[in-house]
Amino acid sequence: MDSALIPEGAKRCSFPKFYMGIAVVGAVVLWGLLAWGLIYWKGLNQTNMNDYYGFALWIWADLAVIAVGGGAFFTGLLKYIFKIDELKNIINFAVIIGFICYSSALLILAIDIGQPLRGWFIFWHANVHSMLTEVAFCLSFYFAVLTIEFIPNILENRQANKVSFFHHLAHNMHGIMVIFAATGAALSFFHQGSLGGVAGVMFGRPFSFREHLNIWPYTFFLFTWSAAAFWPCFTLLVTKITETITGKKLVGDKTVHLLSKIAGWMITSYIIAKIIDTIYWATVTAPSLGFKWTHFYSNNALYGKWMLFTELILCGVLPGVLLIMKSTRENSKLRLLAIILGVIGVCLNRWVMVLQVMAVPVMPFDTWALYIPSWQEMATTILPVAYGIILIALTYRYLPVFPQEQELNYPVEEEAVDEPVVAPAAEPVAATE
């Protein structure tokens, strides 16, 4: 029914089967939209946030999706600036994942603010001293960059590409993509960092506060670094899930191994820096403010030392080592374990830097405050996940996303078919020409 839209030579499941699947995920989207509607209609009292938890599940989700969605920026950086050509096999997908993550982050922020109609105040009445202002600026513009990087891929759809204007537009955008990518790289560096700065500058919160290098707290650099370290894990994980669902191999082993290797070294270097930062904070920063570091990990039901161990060792050092060593990196099961641990690790770090910060008592007579999100918060947090699944499904079905799909899955058919079917699907979209 929709075969005219499917890339030439690509094999996709039947129209009813595909849209049955979309309908199931669509139901989850509707659930999320219902919660969103309730929140806009009745207000943030629909959440379980309170005056202790002004920042909660949503801000965590924001930080987490941006950390794992950093792939588009780093793939672009490595491909265009460091000229690692191998990454052309995954750059389209990285851009799509980035687009989903960043649009999700903006969506969640739009739900999260108490007066959504005043959201533009952050631009119009900007306080240049606030890390959140920097986040908003860079996030919005980087999302614009991602949209620009995504558009040519959409225009390469078989039908869209027949329109002369779209064909030329996509071609021209390829032509100057390096300018967009460079702008995106600069913006992305700043907002990944400023998201870390959000927690690090709060000098009233000794759990998150860090010393500064000039105007930037150490968390600024650690957040950028961790996003750079963990994005390949998420990109590979989503690729693996997509491959499992489609039953096809979509990205070649060489690219997967390269990404894993990058992740291994970046995670290991990051986790060393993070451990040094933690030790310095625990032995110098916190004591100078009157706190023994164990204060932040005791006398409550959830936040114990196990959390620190899980974040740093189990989901930091371990995946780093597994991905550095060739034997474990090229073992598909151990690699999968490592990338899952990595994704958990970076999400846990973001959780700690938002939720635990709010939970810890600072005044000596104050108490720990724990929090469980309401169904409305959960539904609106799952909403972007469902939307992401739908967008990946649609792009996989209708756009030439994976340049290697043909050669990895139907190497023999190339000879059997008369027309050269590989070409449209094999063109890396964001490549400069």
Next chain:
Amino acid sequence: MKQEHNKAHKFGMVIDLDKCTGCGSCMVSCMSENNVPFKDDESDKKKSITWMRVYKLTNGKSFPDTEIVYMPRPCQHCGGKGDHGHSPCVSVCPATATDYGYDTGIVSQIYTRCFGCRYCMGACPYHARYFNWWDPKWPEGMEKYLSPDVSPRMRGIVEKCSFCYHRYQAARDQAYAEGDKDNIPEENYQTACTTACPAGAIVFGDLNNPEHKVHQIVKPDPHPDPRNKHVVGKSRNPKVFRLLERLGTNTKVYYLSDREWVRKQGDNYLEGEWDKIKNHHGDTSHG
């Protein structure tokens, strides 16, 4: 101990915890003065709006040695590190919806500017900031008792104690009218909680004005604390302390108590640390 009378005011208060009975008059008068709305269910205190909140502290000892103290906690109107006006909340607000008044030392909240991101609430260690989770509501008829000098707040924004700023504005207007705009007499500007306290536990005034009682009790040290350069305005009165002073928030709300265990509750100390520094008050307080 001579001090120049600065032109800029620095309004602050000192609360005598030994006088406070925990009656809650300050809280009630504050809510009434500042049009704080009601909720159907006020049982969840983490969602109730209490600009002035009274905490109950104990010395942790069992009967008959138990002692209790009530600690009223308004917004602390922090001056931030080095007292430069970069309060924890002011410095993080992305839309400049909360501002530091360099002429008064008061941290303001611009209700029509706030878009409800709540970053300021996360940054405040005193939980002095409150979010309007609901639309403001008053029992029928009670809206007639709302103060015309204070704007009610809408759903989805943050609010907090303003040191009854509208009373400052009225006092300033009066001073202008009387031709001496720089001189606001102490009694012309007093917060609602101060005037309502039956025990007279709250003293409010200009910390920069040596004639004001609050200055005389606190004796603020204008120089940075040699032990922590971020701390400015440390009290030279051995019985006076501030909440979480070590963080460098430089609050303008001081507390007074004869009892050592109460003073110790004002900040966090490592083991053995309190005994070393409990007698340290503004170092430059000689003469």
Next chain:
Amino acid sequence: MLPFCFEWVWDLGHVLFIGGLLFAPIGILGAGLTYCAVKAAYETINDSGESHH
């Protein structure tokens, strides 16, 4: 925030921050997209012109 509006201050923070993170990206992205669109429109017109002859 625009220069010369009542909240604007001519200091390094405002010039670098607002200039570098607001106006520069708007300028670069806007100019880039305009260039692509105008060039594509021009090429489209040329294409159709060629096909007539």
